[in-house]
Amino acid sequence: MTERKNVKKARNYLVTCQCPKCEKNSEHSFTRVQKGSTLICPHCNQLFQPAKNVAA
């Protein structure tokens, strides 16, 4: 018996992060968020660190 697993492809995976300045949501690469890279808000160009409670 073969069990089918739902495997999500990791490529182009985006997560929504909220900007601490303008509080608008924007999508960022999951890889960057996971690495703790600095993100840039597309609404106000604010640089910020992603929240640590992002679910994988």
Ligand SMILES: [Zn+2]
């Ligand atoms: Zn912003």
